Amino acid sequence: MTRDDLIAGFTAAADAHEGLEALLLGGSLGRGEGDAYSDVDLIVVTSPAAHAAFVEGVRPWAASIAPPVLWRQIYPGLPLFHAVTADYLRYDITVTTAQHVAESADRVRSLVDKTWIHARLAPSRERPPLSAQAVHDVAEEFLRILGLLPVGVGRDDWAAVAAGLGLLRQQLQALMILEQRPVSPPGALALTRLLPPEDLALLAQVAAPPATREGGISGSLALAKAFLPRARRLASQAGASWPQELETAVRDHLARELAVDLPG
Incomplete structure (x- = not known):
């Protein structure tokens, strides 16, 4: 499996899943700044009603597409997961809902978008003030x-x-x-x-x-x-x-x- 195969597999699976509203590509690849060493940052957007159940079942869903040899929930209690495949492809999955997508439109790429979520994101984000x-x-x-x-x-x-x-x-x-x-x-x-x-x-x-x-x-x-x-x-x-x-x-x-x- 190549990185492109992984992205294509998740795209097809998200498109076929009734409870998913969108699949966005984030990280450096989503910003158009990635290189051969970049991992795949996926943002799965569910309907509010489907969110809890999808988080509960996200590991077998991901394993059906890109089986992990490492699976880790990065922050306890938050639906952000890190995985590594046998080919050492690295991917992260964030599971969220439309109102909680924190990225701006220029920092993510739409892979699946059934409810026009990408079009509703802010065009860009300003650099934060120095803290x-x-x-x-x-x-x-x-x-x-x-x-x-x-x-x-x-x-x-x-x-x-x-x-x-x-x-x-x-x-x-x-x-x-x-x-x-x-x-x-x-x-x-x-x-x-x-x-x-x-x-x-x-x-x-x-x-x-x-x-x-x-x-x-x-x-x-x-x-x-x-x-x-x-x-x-x-x-x-x-x-x-x-x-x-x-x-x-x-x-x-x-x-x-x-x-x-x-x-x-």
């Missing part, structure tokens, strides 16, 4: 994780130090995404379509320092040097409060425990 709370939270979390560095170093726990570096890098990546103000959160594997080349290069550069005392400290300092100045700038732009007391405590803690001076 002051989100900027504050990312900065606070970066500093919290950074302050734990002496624990891993003091215990000679290099696995914990490596994990901490990964978490710091995640916060830097989250900050970069906030700067771009995406219309919707990007997929974990879609950063090349969102972040500028210099940010991608920086993330690659700080990806995996050696899990040693020197590597943990130098890696943390490199991440702090990349993160703190741009986080302050973004906080200023967003009108976000800066966790100055926490930053001061972290600076004093690292200086006292590791004889390390944070940049900036």
Whole structure:
């Protein structure tokens, strides 16, 4: 089975199902930005009366078209499902009703549309304003994780130090995404379509320092040097409060425990 076969199979099945009003293709393929590595994001629109029953039976329905070797409900209680086939085709299924379709018309493609749902969607969505709370939270979390560095170093726990570096890098990546103000959160594997080349290069550069005392400290300092100045700038732009007391405590803690001076 190819990805096109998978899409064609779901299209035919949705067209034949009386309780389904529409099948929309979302994600990068729906926006016309997909490539050979993109997964298939399907939005199944049911009538309100058929919604609960379809959610209950969505797995066997999907398995009759593209049998999964992995099936997972991504968020407990929400009808969003992730699947992988034996050919390692990846597809997501969201089950919703017409009034709850959150996408705009330019971000989805109609595969089946029995009740003209696509025509009733908003033409496009504006980029959201920069969230002051989100900027504050990312900065606070970066500093919290950074302050734990002496624990891993003091215990000679290099696995914990490596994990901490990964978490710091995640916060830097989250900050970069906030700067771009995406219309919707990007997929974990879609950063090349969102972040500028210099940010991608920086993330690659700080990806995996050696899990040693020197590597943990130098890696943390490199991440702090990349993160703190741009986080302050973004906080200023967003009108976000800066966790100055926490930053001061972290600076004093690292200086006292590791004889390390944070940049900036």
